[in-house]
Amino acid sequence: MQPQDKKLIYQVYNSNNRTIAFVSFSLEQFDQMPFFRSRLHDAVKTATELQYRIDTGLYEDIDVNIRYFDSKDADIVNNFYSRPWPGCFSWLFRTRYYREHKSEEIKVKQLIQIEISTSHDGPWFLIMESPFAEDEIAQYFEKVANDLRLDITRGEISSFAESIILKNIQKNERPTKAAP
Numbered sequence: 001m002q003p004q005d006k007k008l009i010y011q012v013y014n015s016n017n018r019t020i021a022f023v024s025f026s027l028e029q030f031d032q033m034p035f036f037r038s039r040l041h042d043a044v045k046t047a048t049e050l051q052y053r054i055d056t057g058l059y060e061d062i063d064v065n066i067r068y069f070d071s072k073d074a075d076i077v078n079n080f081y082s083r084p085w086p087g088c089f090s091w092l093f094r095t096r097y098y099r100e101h102k103s104e105e106i107k108v109k110q111l112i113q114i115e116i117s118t119s120h121d122g123p124w125f126l127i128m129e130s131p132f133a134e135d136e137i138a139q140y141f142e143k144v145a146n147d148l149r150l151d152i153t154r155g156e157i158s159s160f161a162e163s164i165i166l167k168n169i170q171k172n173e174r175p176t177k178a179a180p
Contacts, residue, residue, distance in 0.1 A: 008032075008152040010141045012134040021137045023126040023152075030124060032150060034061055037118055037126055039144040041066050044114060044130075055081055059120045068114040080108045 008029060012021040025033050045052060050068040057063025069077050083101075090098040114130040128137060138154060145152035 008145060008150050009155050010138070010152060011155040012137050014134065017131070019130055019132055019134055019137055021128045021130075021134075021141070023141060024155075025124045025126070027124070029150070032148060033118060033124075033126060034064075035148055036144055036150070037064060037066075037116060039147055040116060040126070040128070040140060043140050043144060044068065044116070048114065050113060051077075053078060053081055057119070062118055062120045062123055064116075064118050066116040067112045069111050070113070073111040077108060077111055080104060 008023060008025060010021060010023045012019060014020075023036065025036075041052075041054075044050075045068075048068060051071045051074045052066055052068045055065045055067075057065075067077065067081070086095070086098040086101050089095075090101075114128070114132075116126065116128045118126050130137065132140075142152060
């Protein structure tokens with residue numbers, strides 16, 4: 001789902017006692033995403049005083065995961081995310097290493113309180129998952145956008161799935177000829 005607006009748009013949703021939010025960058029604003037992510041990280045780090053870990057992927061400026069956790073869990077989290085991930089064949093054949101890794105990943109993910117991520121799979125989205133209330137996340141997004149002098153607007157659609165469906169329906173609608 002590629003953003004079609006030239007504005008910075010964010011959506012916030014509650015899901016299973018967590019709040020999931022995303023910011024959609026237009027192609028013209030794509031170069032602002034790393035700055036936005038960095039400023040958001042600074043704001044969250046200062047407000048929560050949690051430990052954090054930053055992992056980068058193939059495209060180091062785009063593939064970034066920032067995970068926040070209690071200092072008492074630092075060894076467990078850092079140890080897990082420092083190990084190599086199972087490869088393609090491990091996933092395909094469901095090897096013992098893959099199964100053990102997935103089992104441990106479930107336990108470690110429960111220790112992660114806040115996660116901010118961007119990915120080359122959806123390079124125009126910044127995603128944040130946290131226990132913050134919707135309004136708190138909205139304030140973070142708006143403050144960061146103001147600091148960077150970006151125009152940001154909260155989306156008006158009530159759910160993420162609904163927004164995808166509506167955009168896909170609008171793209172696939174074809175004009176019909178009016179009956180005489």
